[in-house]
Amino acid sequence: MLYNVPSRTAIDVPNDLLAELAQIERVDYVKQANDDNLALIDGLGVYSGNNETFARALDMGGVGGIVVASHVAGPQMRRMIDEPENRAELDAAR
Secondary structure, three states: OEEEOHHHHOOOOOHHHHHHHOOOOOOOEEEEOOHHHOOOEOOEEEEEOOHHHHHHHHHOOOOEEOOOOHHHHHHHHHHHHHOHHHHHHHHHOO
């Protein structure tokens, strides 16, 4: 799993480079914590890296999130995965 967390590392890995890195064997996912670059990336499953983009990542076809809120709101976040028809309402209630 690649991590793109520019707020912690001061380096942003652009999506085209992430797609290139996806060609490396066993590089299968990315934690995308640059909200402006949250998009599907060819060859990678995308995890949201920020609480506020979790629902958006799921809506676009992402696979989940690696986010702080899951420690305190795990069941509600699980419902966002299992109940996409209720996702917007659950996200608004956070």
